[in-house]
Amino acid sequence: MIGIVERGRDDELHDRSGAANVPPARRASIAAMSARRVSVAVAAFALLASTACNEVDRTRWKARLGASDAQRALGERFAAGDGVERNLDEAFAWLEKAAGSGSVAAQLRLVALYGERAGPDDAARAERWLRAAAEAGDAHAQAMLADRILAGGGDSAEAAKWIERAAEAGDPRGQLEQARRLAREGGKDAEVLDLITRSAQQGDADAAWELARAGARGAAGIDAEATQRWLLAAAEAGQPAAEHALGDRYAAGNGVERDFAQARTWYERSASQGYAPAQEALGFAYQTGRGADVIPTEAAKWYRLAAEQKQPASMNQLGLLYALGLLPDEETAEQISFYTTSSGQHVSDVAEQLEKVAAVARKNNDRHAVEWYRRAAEAGFTPAIANLAKMIEKGRGTDADPAEALRLYQRAAEQGDAVALAEMARRYSRGDGVAKDPEASLRALQGAAEAGHTQAQIMLATMYASGTGVAADSAQAAKWFRAALDAGAEDAEVPYGTLLATGDGITRDDAAARALFEKAAKRGDAAAQWSLGRFAEEGRGGMTADPREAIKWWKLAAQQGQPYAQAKLGMAYVYGKGTPTNYVEGYAWLAASDVPDAKVLVQEMEKKMPPSLIAKGKKLADERRALREPKPPAPKS
Structure with a gap:
């Protein structure tokens, strides 16, 4: 209304200032034009005030009359199909008008829409409006602009400027990024912690996760209770790494009561966001039955998703599932189903036929196992090297090659793999593929025990208890039996209990x-x-x-x-x-x-x-x- 009235006044002044030089006919035309404009305005306001006009119509008229809030609202309606047919061209047109009038909300909405559309010039358009919003003083836009500059390999000094401005304005993302920047400089721990805390208190999930991580590392000022509180806050806000970490806590009983079902729930939330470590953990839950039913195919599904993100442990576990014959073989699944249901019972030699098909299935599964073990080994996952060695040694899924198997065992043992060390201990003890060497055998056995191989721990403890191959040492025997017991080895219960009963090498x-x-x-x-x-x-x-x-x-x-x-x-x-x-x-x-x-x-x-x-x-x-x-x-x- 103000715009229209002002334009009318301008016409009047112009008419007056030049009245002496304007012909009568021209003056009449100008007067009629002014009257029509006033009539349009009066009609528009009458319509806007009418109860017969719906909300969309009122928004449309206000937008046409230049109201930036209405232009933005109309653009949003067209973008969402809210009360109008969805039309992105119309959405962009109205949002551009509002953004051009200085609407920061419209500018930021355009940033999002151009990012979603991702057309040839949309990135540049999005950055132009993001920069406009940042320059207008919007702290969130300033933090976003800094992120984009850094992600695109831009001017780090400019990014630092925008981060600092966003942090000073109290934007939680800006505070977090400023904290990270100061942390890299070093010597500003108190200021860093303060910024992250202020960001987390405003609900920034990443900041809450940073506080939880700092607390877990023993940072001053963040005790165990605060660590758990920030971890929970981050997880509940959907931070995937925090969700996974909370799942780990429930699985281990670390700071919370051990609950595998709760662990699985948090793994599922994180895994559904594509977080590879959680996908791997969820696969393990379905493989072992910890917090979930044992469903090898479901475990394989999550392992595959994690493997696609270069998680070598998941590749190894897929190999293990195939090697154990726990996954169906696509080639023979239909035949096996036929022979194991009533449909195949009329076949006279059904048992013989089933065994033939099963042999093919085992061969195919072994081949898949070798493929996954190789992928994991090539990615540097040491346990997969030992697993691959076992397959090659036995000729499963590939040609048997004792020399190659030994080479792989030695390679894995050199990298500290417990299984490979235990195998090399056995080989040196018997002279299997290598020269018999009791000292090398003992070193390998000790290495396997130190790496957590429970059978190696029990064997080493037994040697110390009996003085076989080593000087008798009851204290060492008790140490290794206890280590195996702590790892869940039932075989260690009686020998360790016997030492407790005699007080030999340990307090009775x-x-x-x-x-x-x-x-x-x-x-x-x-x-x-x-x-x-x-x-x-x-x-x-x-x-x-x-x-x-x-x-x-x-x-x-x-x-x-x-x-x-x-x-x-x-x-x-x-x-x-x-x-x-x-x-x-x-x-x-x-x-x-x-x-x-x-x-x-x-x-x-x-x-x-x-x-x-x-x-x-x-x-x-x-x-x-x-x-x-x-x-x-x-x-x-």
Whole structure:
């Protein structure tokens, strides 16, 4: 309205100033034109005030009359198809008008739209409007402009200027970038921390993540509680690295109660944004069943996404899934389905045909395994080198090549791979492909143990406990059994518990020993059952001395061929300790044990027992001695 009225006044002044020189007809024409303009304006305002005019019409009229807010709003409507048919050309036209009138909001909207369209000249258009908004004092635009300058390899000094201006204006992104810039200069830790904190307090997810990372590194002023709080803030705001880190915390029970399901939830949020480490972690969850059902195909899906982003560990895991035969083979899937459902049951040699198809599937899977192992190895992932060596050694998925396999094992061992070191320890011990070298074997075994190979740790501990190949050292034995136990190796429970029970190389702790023995005994470990029997007999580790409880455990161990349990059980029957006296049973268990002291007692019993009972005892002894003989391996399913 102001524009129209002012233009009318200009016409009047012009008319007056030149009235003496203007012909009457011309003066009449000018007067009529002015009247029409006023009429249009009056009609427009009447329409805008009318309830019959909808919001879109009112916005359209205001935009046509030059109102920049209306021009921007109309442009937004056309961009979104809100109340009008979507039309980007119209959107750009109206937003350009508003931006040209100084609307920073319109300028920034044009930056976004030109970025989305990405036409030939759109980048330049976007930068022009971004610069206009920055020069108009918009702090967010200033921070964005600095980012673009740096991303495009532009003038770092100019970028620093815009970052500083944005930070001074309180823009959270500007504060974060200014903090990063000052951190690179060094010596300004307090100022850096203050800027990041102010940015995070305004809700910047990246700043919250930076604070969480700083806290995890032990930065002054950020305790464990604050670290967790900032990590949660960043994760809840959708920062993918923070989401992944929070998932890791739940998986490890670090600062929160261990919860694999929660870990998977955060991995999923991060992975859905394309964050490769989270995709890898999610694949591992579906592979191992930690927080998710074991679904190898789902694990492979996430591993592939991570592998596409050059994650070598995911490549290795894909190789492992194929090598274990856990993924379907596309070539044979239809045939296998046919032979394993009712459709193929009418085939007379269905089992033979199925085995042929399965052999092809295994061959194809091995080939895929080798391909993924090679990709991971070429990317420098050491465990994949050892896995590839194993495949080449056995001729799976590729031609067998012992020399190449040895070369790969040696290469992986030199890089500190635990599996390769354990393999080289075995080879040097036996002279398999290399000269027999006990010292080299021990070095490799120690390296494997230090790298976390649990079987190497147990083997090394056993060597120290027995003095085989090394000087006996109970403290070293306890150290390595404990390391294996901490890594979850059940095989270390009984030997470490035994050291705790004897106090050999470690502080004696009967209660801790009993706990380990009970854990192993419940799984059927005969040595643990024998040890629990001893504890029950002697009343150790918090147990009440009870010969009947001792016999219960010795019987379980004896039936698995544990010789000392057999001897103890035999003595209990002979002396009626915890059970009624039974010389035949006592003789049988003592004779079956072949324990030297038991043999002496058997000889004494033979002097006093009738020949018929001795014969019966010997027959039972032979049967029970057989319990110690190695069992044949279970048939493959």
